[in-house]
Amino acid sequence: MAPSVEAEPVSSYDRNKDTYRGPSKVKFDPAIHLNYTPPERVYSLSELGLPLEGTSDFATTEPFQLATEAAIVELRRELLQPNTLKKRMHTWPRAPASLRGFTKEEAPFTHAFWTSPEVIKILSDAAGIEMEVALPYEIGHTNVQLGPEGREGLKNLPLYPVPVPPGWEEEKGDYDHLPVDNWHKDSFAYSCVMMLSNTEKMVGGETAIQLPDGTTRKLRGTKMGSCIFLQGRHMPHAALRAWNTGERITMVCPYRPAHPAIRDDTEITNSLQQSYLNELYGQFSLERFKVIRKKCDYMIKRLEDQKREALEREPDNYNAVIMDEKEVGNMMREMVWYLETAMKQMGMYKDDK
Known part of the structure; x- marks a missing residue:
C-alpha cells in the first residue's frame, strides 16, 4: 500500500521569512512531503474509446493529491531560482x-521527489505496472x-502561491489567447x-x-500538490489556460515501464526543440544503453533457465527445445527498432543528414 500522510498546515510555513531561491537545502522526506490520496477513478484506453497502442490499457487517473505544501515550496524554490530562469527557460511554437x-x-529536491x-x-x-523515470533531463519539466x-x-512569483485577493482584476496580456501547452502527444509513455x-x-x-x-475530458485537482498520471x-492532451489567478504552473515527470520485457516508447521528438542538444543526446544515449543492457540480462537469464529446464526434462535429448523462438525474435526486433529510433532522432543515419 502506498504511503498516506496528512499535509502540513499552512501555518507551519512562514512565507514572510523565506526568501532564498536556489538549490533546496531540504532533504526529501515522504512523511513530510507526501500527502497521497488515491485517485477516485482510473480510466483505461479501451473505455475511453482510444486505440490500444500503448504498453498497457491504462489511460489516465482522476486528479489525486500527492504533495504537501512543504514539498511545493521546495519545488518552486528550485524552479524560480535566478539560474533556472536565466538558463533553463525555453519557448517554442507549442508553448x-x-x-x-x-x-x-x-x-536536488526536484530530483529526489x-x-x-x-x-x-x-x-x-495507478498504472498497474512497475514504473521507472524515463529520462533524467526531463525530470521536473x-x-x-x-x-x-x-x-x-x-x-x-512568490515561493508560496496564494489565491488572488478580493477585487483583483485580470490584466490583459500578449499570451491570453494561447494555451499553456497546445494539443500534443508526449514523447514519453507515461507522465505525472x-x-x-x-x-x-x-x-x-x-x-x-x-x-x-x-x-x-478536463482534469484538474482541487488544490496545489494534486496531479494526474x-x-x-498515446493520448492527445493539452494544458489549458487558467483565469482568475496570478499564475498557472504545472510540473511534469515522465516514466517508462520498468520490466525489460515491456516496450519502452520513449523518444525525444518534442525535446529536440527545447533542449541543450549535447546534454540531451548524452543522457538519451545512456538511458538507451541501460535499457538494452537490462533487456540483454533478462534474455540471458531466460535462455539459461530454458536450457537448464530442457536438460532436466529430457537429459538424453541433445536436440531438446532450449528457447522460445518467438520470444527471442520479438525481443531482437524490438532492440533493433529501439536503437534505430534513437539513431534517427539524433541524426545518425546518413539519410537523415
Whole structure:
C-alpha cells in the first residue's frame, strides 16, 4: 500500500521569512512531503474509446493529491531560482514558456521527489505496472502560464502561491489567447502532471484529454500538490489556460515501464526543440544503453533457465527445445527498432543528414 500522510498546515510555513531561491537545502522526506490520496477513478484506453497502442490499457487517473505544501515550496524554490530562469527557460511554437533540463546540482529536491521509491510506487499502482523515470533531463519539466509581464514576470512569483485577493482584476496580456501547452502527444509513455499553483479561485487551468468522438475530458485537482498520471504518448492532451489567478504552473515527470520485457516508447521528438542538444543526446544515449543492457540480462537469464529446464526434462535429448523462438525474435526486433529510433532522432543515419 502506498504511503498516506496528512499535509502540513499552512501555518507551519512562514512565507514572510523565506526568501532564498536556489538549490533546496531540504532533504526529501515522504512523511513530510507526501500527502497521497488515491485517485477516485482510473480510466483505461479501451473505455475511453482510444486505440490500444500503448504498453498497457491504462489511460489516465482522476486528479489525486500527492504533495504537501512543504514539498511545493521546495519545488518552486528550485524552479524560480535566478539560474533556472536565466538558463533553463525555453519557448517554442507549442508553448510560450517551459522550464526544463534541471541537473541534480541545480534541483536536488526536484530530483529526489520524482525519483523517490514512494512516488514511483504510487504511480506504478495507478498504472498497474512497475514504473521507472524515463529520462533524467526531463525530470521536473514545467509549463508556465505567462501573464501581462511575460517571461520577466516569473521572477516576481512568490515561493508560496496564494489565491488572488478580493477585487483583483485580470490584466490583459500578449499570451491570453494561447494555451499553456497546445494539443500534443508526449514523447514519453507515461507522465505525472502536478499543480504547483494555488487553485482556490482558479477558473480553468485543466489538463484536457481529447477523445475520439471529438469531445474533451478536463482534469484538474482541487488544490496545489494534486496531479494526474496519464499514458500521454498515446493520448492527445493539452494544458489549458487558467483565469482568475496570478499564475498557472504545472510540473511534469515522465516514466517508462520498468520490466525489460515491456516496450519502452520513449523518444525525444518534442525535446529536440527545447533542449541543450549535447546534454540531451548524452543522457538519451545512456538511458538507451541501460535499457538494452537490462533487456540483454533478462534474455540471458531466460535462455539459461530454458536450457537448464530442457536438460532436466529430457537429459538424453541433445536436440531438446532450449528457447522460445518467438520470444527471442520479438525481443531482437524490438532492440533493433529501439536503437534505430534513437539513431534517427539524433541524426545518425546518413539519410537523415
